[in-house]
Amino acid sequence: LAKTTQPISMDSYEGQEVNITCSHNNIATNDYITWYQQFPSQGPRFIIQGYKTKVTNEVASLFIPADRKSSTLSLPRVSLSDTAVYYCLVGPNTGFQKLVFGTGTRLLVSP
Amino acid sequence: SAVISQKPSRDICQRGTSLTIQCQVDSQVTMMFWYRQQPGQSLTLIATANQGSEATYESGFVIDKFPISRPNLTFSTLTVSNMSPEDSSIYLCSVYRGPYEQYFGPGTRLTVT
Numbered sequence: 327l328a329k330t331t332q333p334i335s336m337d338s339y340e341g342q343e344v345n346i347t348c349s350h351n352n353i354a355t356n357d358y359i360t361w362y363q364q365f366p367s368q369g370p371r372f373i374i375q376g377y378k379t380k381v382t383n384e385v386a387s388l389f390i391p392a393d394r395k396s397s398t399l400s401l402p403r404v405s406l407s408d409t410a411v412y413y414c415l416v417g418p419n420t421g422f423q424k425l426v427f428g429t430g431t432r433l434l435v436s437p
Numbered sequence: 438s439a440v441i442s443q444k445p446s447r448d449i450c451q452r453g454t455s456l457t458i459q460c461q462v463d464s465q466v467t468m469m470f471w472y473r474q475q476p477g478q479s480l481t482l483i484a485t486a487n488q489g490s491e492a493t494y495e496s497g498f499v500i501d502k503f504p505i506s507r508p509n510l511t512f513s514t515l516t517v518s519n520m521s522p523e524d525s526s527i528y529l530c531s532v533y534r535g536p537y538e539q540y541f542g543p544g545t546r547l548t549v550t
Contacts, residue, residue, distance in 0.1 A: 360537040369441075369529045369541025370480065413479070419536040422468065427479040 328353045328416040335432040344401045346431050348414030351395045358419040359390060359397045364411045364430070374399070377419070401433075409435045439464055439532050441542035449548045450520055457516045458545045460530035465510035468533035471503070474544070475526045483528075486513050520549045 331349040338344045350359070358377050362370040363385075374381055376388040376397070387400040401408055413430040417423045440463040450456050460469065471483040484492045484505055492505040506514045517524050525548050531539040 358537060367544070367546075369531065369544050371541070372534075372538050375537060415537055417537060421536065422533065423536050424482060424485075425470075425480075425531075425537065425539055426482075429479050 328357055330414045330416055330428050332412075332414050332428065332431045334429060335434070337434050337436065338404055339436050340405055341403050344404050344408070344433060344435075346399045346401075346412050346414075346433070347396055348399070348416075349396045350414070350416045353394050353416055354418070356418045356420065357394075357416050359388065359394075360415045360417075361386070361388065361399050362413040362415065362427075364413065366410070370413065370427070375419075404433075404435045406435050406437065409433060439466065439534065439540045441530060441532060441540060443528075443530060443542040443545050445545060446543065447546040447548075449550060452521050452549055454520055455516055455518045456520065456547060457514050458528050458530075458547075460513045460515070460542055462511045462532055466532040466534075467510070469507065469513045470531045470533070470539065471505060471513075471515045472529045472531065472541075473526045474529060480529065483515070517547065520547075522549045525549045 328350045360375040363373045364370040373385045374388045381388045389398045411430040442461045444459045469486045472480045474480045482495050483498045484494045486492045486505050486507040488507050504516045527544040529544045531541040
């Protein structure tokens with residue numbers, strides 16, 4: 327499994343765009359990048375997955391540069407309810423894969 | 438997606454006792470998982486539970502301490518045995534939906550005194 331590095335914490339204000347970057351220098355050719363979100367007192371929630379370029383859904387966008395050694399989770403116009411821990415996971419998108427959670431990024435959104 | 442419930446949502450237990458945590462899923466799933474999340478920490482996989490077979494435990498976790506049952510495709514239990522204060526954690530179950538895609542229950546917050 328590719329090792330990932332994320333900032334431990336980030337602060338933002340309501341209405342701002344938040345970009346959380348994950349470094350994965352030893353990503354393999356068949357690895358995908360997956361992000362989970364964990365609200366306080368809840369289990370993690372799958373939010374987005376991608377392989378290259380850009381993926382967008384109703385929750386977030388995921389930007390992956392051509393070399394794929396990093397990725398950026400973008401949350402547009404955050405609200406207080408986006409306060410959560412965000413985890414970046416990297417691994418093959420085939421068959422069963424265990425989820426190995428790192429420390430994640432603790433995002434605090436203030437009024 | 439899958440709707441997953443856990444019982445109890447929280448409990449306070451005395452050391453030396455055991456607690457069984459239930460995980461119920463609203464659809465049939467092959468693979469279920471149990472995780473532990475200690476206060477302020479990330480999640481650690483305890484074991485994988487497939488229906489009809491013995492659970493597979495991760496390094497550092499043993500069946501005598503964390504026995505798991507998986508009687509059917511929608512239900513599983515995790516027992517935390519002979520508890521000590523170090524077992525105080527949030528215990529979460531999840532179900533497999535695809536590579537790197539799992540759905541998690543709300544967790545059971547256990548405090549051991």
